[in-house]
Amino acid sequence: MEHHLLFQPDDWTPLAWILGAPLFGAFFNGVFGKRLGKNAVRTMAVAVMAVSFAAALYTFLQLHEFRHGLEAAMGAAASHGGVKEGAELTEPTRFTWLAWKWLSMPSADGGGRLGIDAKFMVDELSGVMMLVVTGVGFLIHVYSTSYMAKDPSYHRFFAYLNLFIFAMLVLILGANMPLLFVGWEGVGLCSYLLIGFWFDKEANAAAGRKAFIANRIGDVGMLGGMFLLAYYAGALDWTGITHGSQGLLQPITLYQAADPAKSITVSAATLTGLALLLGCTGKSAQIPLYVWLPDAMAGPTPVSALIHAATMVTSGLYLIARLNVVFTFSPFAMAVVASVGAATALFAATIGLVQNDIKKVLAYSTVSQLGYMFLGVGTGAFAMGFFHVFTHAFFKAALFLGSGSVIHAMHARIHDDVKSQDMRLMGGLKKYMPWTYFSMGAATLAIAGMPLFSGFFSKDGILFHAYANRVVHPFKHTAEHIVELCKTNPKMPACGAAEQQLAAYWEAPRWLGPTLFTVGVIAAALTAFYMFRLMFMTFWGEFKGWKVDSAAPLALDPFANEEPLVDEPEAHEAHAHGEQAHDEEHGHEEHGHHHEDLATPAAPPAEAPWTMALPVAILAVFAVFAGFLYAEPLRIEPLGHWLDPVFHHVNMVSVHLKEGAEQLEKPLMVPGVLAFLIGSGIAYLWYVKGEGKTPAELAAAWPRLHRAALNKWYVDELYDATIIEGTDALADGAALMDTWVVDGILAKLTSAIASGLGAVLRAFQNGVVHVYAAGIAIGALGLFVFFGRPHADVATTKAGEQFTIEATPGLGYEYKWDLGDGKADQQYTTGEAALKRSITVKQDETKKVKLTVKNAFGREVVREVQIRNPKPAPTSSALGLPGAPGGQ
Amino acid sequence: MNAIPIPAFLVVAAILFGIGAVGFLVRRNVLVALMSIELMLNAVNVTFVAFNRLHADAHVGQLFAFFNIAVAAAEAAVGLAIVLSFFRLRRTVRSDAGDLLKN
Numbered sequence: 007m008e009h010h011l012l013f014q015p016d017d018w019t020p021l022a023w024i025l026g027a028p029l030f031g032a033f034f035n036g037v038f039g040k041r042l043g044k045n046a047v048r049t050m051a052v053a054v055m056a057v058s059f060a061a062a063l064y065t066f067l068q069l070h071e072f073r074h075g076l077e078a079a080m081g082a083a084a085s086h087g088g089v090k091e092g093a094e095l096t097e098p099t100r101f102t103w104l105a106w107k108w109l110s111m112p113s114a115d116g117g118g119r120l121g122i123d124a125k126f127m128v129d130e131l132s133g134v135m136m137l138v139v140t141g142v143g144f145l146i147h148v149y150s151t152s153y154m155a156k157d158p159s160y161h162r163f164f165a166y167l168n169l170f171i172f173a174m175l176v177l178i179l180g181a182n183m184p185l186l187f188v189g190w191e192g193v194g195l196c197s198y199l200l201i202g203f204w205f206d207k208e209a210n211a212a213a214g215r216k217a218f219i220a221n222r223i224g225d226v227g228m229l230g231g232m233f234l235l236a237y238y239a240g241a242l243d244w245t246g247i248t249h250g251s252q253g254l255l256q257p258i259t260l261y262q263a264a265d266p267a268k269s270i271t272v273s274a275a276t277l278t279g280l281a282l283l284l285g286c287t288g289k290s291a292q293i294p295l296y297v298w299l300p301d302a303m304a305g306p307t308p309v310s311a312l313i314h315a316a317t318m319v320t321s322g323l324y325l326i327a328r329l330n331v332v333f334t335f336s337p338f339a340m341a342v343v344a345s346v347g348a349a350t351a352l353f354a355a356t357i358g359l360v361q362n363d364i365k366k367v368l369a370y371s372t373v374s375q376l377g378y379m380f381l382g383v384g385t386g387a388f389a390m391g392f393f394h395v396f397t398h399a400f401f402k403a404a405l406f407l408g409s410g411s412v413i414h415a416m417h418a419r420i421h422d423d424v425k426s427q428d429m430r431l432m433g434g435l436k437k438y439m440p441w442t443y444f445s446m447g448a449a450t451l452a453i454a455g456m457p458l459f460s461g462f463f464s465k466d467g468i469l470f471h472a473y474a475n476r477v478v479h480p481f482k483h484t485a486e487h488i489v490e491l492c493k494t495n496p497k498m499p500a501c502g503a504a505e506q507q508l509a510a511y512w513e514a515p516r517w518l519g520p521t522l523f524t525v526g527v528i529a530a531a532l533t534a535f536y537m538f539r540l541m542f543m544t545f546w547g548e549f550k551g552w553k554v555d556s557a558a559p560l561a562l563d564p565f566a567n568e569e570p571l572v573d574e575p576e577a578h579e580a581h582a583h584g585e586q587a588h589d590e591e592h593g594h595e596e597h598g599h600h601h602e603d604l605a606t607p608a609a610p611p612a613e614a615p616w617t618m619a620l621p622v623a624i625l626a627v628f629a630v631f632a633g634f635l636y637a638e639p640l641r642i643e644p645l646g647h648w649l650d651p652v653f654h655h656v657n658m659v660s661v662h663l664k665e666g667a668e669q670l671e672k673p674l675m676v677p678g679v680l681a682f683l684i685g686s687g688i689a690y691l692w693y694v695k696g697e698g699k700t701p702a703e704l705a706a707a708w709p710r711l712h713r714a715a716l717n718k719w720y721v722d723e724l725y726d727a728t729i730i731e732g733t734d735a736l737a738d739g740a741a742l743m744d745t746w747v748v749d750g751i752l753a754k755l756t757s758a759i760a761s762g763l764g765a766v767l768r769a770f771q772n773g774v775v776h777v778y779a780a781g782i783a784i785g786a787l788g789l790f791v792f793f794g795r796p797h798a799d800v801a802t803t804k805a806g807e808q809f810t811i812e813a814t815p816g817l818g819y820e821y822k823w824d825l826g827d828g829k830a831d832q833q834y835t836t837g838e839a840a841l842k843r844s845i846t847v848k849q850d851e852t853k854k855v856k857l858t859v860k861n862a863f864g865r866e867v868v869r870e871v872q873i874r875n876p877k878p879a880p881t882s883s884a885l886g887l888p889g890a891p892g893g894q
Numbered sequence: 895m896n897a898i899p900i901p902a903f904l905v906v907a908a909i910l911f912g913i914g915a916v917g918f919l920v921r922r923n924v925l926v927a928l929m930s931i932e933l934m935l936n937a938v939n940v941t942f943v944a945f946n947r948l949h950a951d952a953h954v955g956q957l958f959a960f961f962n963i964a965v966a967a968a969e970a971a972v973g974l975a976i977v978l979s980f981f982r983l984r985r986t987v988r989s990d991a992g993d994l995l996k997n
Contacts, residue, residue: 772993773992773993773994774989774990774992774993775927775989775992776918776919776920776922776989776990779918779919780919783915783919
């Protein structure tokens, strides 16, 4: 089979273009952007995204064609062999590109090498993700050119945004775990930089730090998971992990730190899965690390759309989908993933019900939708969970960008960051912003689960699989099979072992699926409610933004609601035109010029320019129709078929539909549709018909409940009181340790010794010449005394039984030897010959040598040396000690 | 002719050196200290000349004595220059005033 590809599948250089273009844009805008001006920055930022998207599209189409060829070849082979079915790929189709060899280290078993390369890979999964990132990224870049037009840090914004795209692409396209981690940290960095983009406001900088720290906590899990993978699977690249994943079934025994006698045994896959899940909860804003995402709305709205809704926050999902084999090896880890997802979906939705800040509603909605995705992959519906990533990218990006247009329009009237995001001050905007209204309306229908819209197919698919899927241990069927055989043939070997193992394989309890389904349906109803509440408060009714006093404090406390947010006309004399708050959309230069009298109706809120309205509209179109890429109930499943090879193994081995669940597919759609109808219906009744009276009454009826929901169930306060306080306490303890032990004992004691010694020695360095001279004189005297005496030092060398004794020479020395052989010197001798004597000493013998030295002053000194020749000591190897080098 | 024995010269030289050394150590006047140094140098010169008698042909000791005298002259010139600038600085020639490096 011939494939006419321009590039080789194992050297797919267009990946360099996809990755390189945003990196170049980031460099260019970051370094030269300020000097070259906004036009150059705008052109460069959008152009590199266009290049990247074009290369990604080309790669995707080529991959599609290549895979089509493979399938055709397999189909031909299968039909040739007389088998009709079986033209199904079991392995993902891959294009790879090796940038350079990065590093290589010994593998855990010591046998081979564990190579880590800067290698990039695009397959079915990363191909779709890559298209979403570059495509949605391109649209959001276009949108941002207008949205940020008046910001003085225009170049900085686009440098960060381009850098983010690059890091995100590294994350997606990296062919191994460490490279993914590089991208993972890269997007974290860009997220931090962009959340705190207007860092001169303390709250924004704090939000950036919060995001950064929450992600660092998750990274502990990521690193731990990576270590476990490297150790147990013996590889860190995707194919290697898949092939070595059997190693993850090994048991690990965990001992309690408090009581080492107590221990539990888990499989390595469970531990790896839970560790990686911690990392994913950080990046993808799940319980318990979701708290950073709502605060991240402090960043510019396009950033919220791109990073904190469409792309970066889904990378946790991508990781789980990518490592589907690892996760499905542990049904327990899968159940935890699903439970975390369902809990987050419900929890975040309840907070979203009562928020008044339009971006906060969308932020909690994002957290909630990410929960759905986790629910999907956690129940083994990897393709469906990933499909929700895909659809969510469109409708949530459209919603965020639309809300950005709304805020933009509001800001032109109110000139206050906080109030221009408050939905209580909006209303009736559909008259003024029809494009935005229709785009956001379509996206709302999609997210709320209107039948045939994209969110309906992805969300209901997830809910169905949450109910119907069951994840089993990969060896469970084998064990069951053996046990079955044993019933007929009890003499078979390994019967007992198989039964034992079968009992040890954990499987989620039967009630878990229906529970997750119910939680998901409730959350779906809440989603429909808060999304329609957002739409009705923003676009329907009367516009309330005519008479807003931007100087008056905005009451976020619901009990201050009695004080009117909309002022009486006469209060407007006090309108503070010198409002110094940082102007989100307009930068600094516009401050203080707004003097229109808000008491009289001024220019109405205006539709956004086409560069902003068009991207939203395009995204909305996708939000409506993207569902038909994977409409499971209608059996239109091109995306599911496309992704199948990635999850083929898992679908064959671990994930199964419960018995009889096929018939439940249609009935189980009913609760989802009902949830949509109930949620949107209540929102219509309360906010359009009832003009918001019922919610106010409910809030008054249960003030504590309302206040708690408004304050995000006090989770931030809980974290403050426990983790942050605990960290502070630890830091205080460490500070005490530092003050008293390190500074007190170590540093002060050392310095006291040094300074005491210095004080003594300083007395001698007094600068008085006489003292120095006295020192010289004393030293000279000492030398004189020392050398006035003769010194009889000897050194003995041995050669067999022959010993040589050598005296140290000295000026004017004379020597007299007595070797104990009766021939002692009678006279002193000098010269070379006088220095050395030789003597023979037999084994086990001792001899005495006497040396008399006389110096020029006539003083004498006598030195006696005993020379022994002991038996040779036994060598270490003779004693049987190990470790003699070269011994073995 | 009865030559004076060499040890006699050595004893004189030792006495001279001792006077010089003690003088240098105990007197605070820089000029006196310089003179003490001259005394010690001259004691060495006497020793050189005395030992020269042992190797009379070579005249090495006498040559060394001449070099020493030249060095002493140079040392005196430098030393007096230092004393002059020291006096200008501190209006005294007492050596214990020369502790500017301290602190």
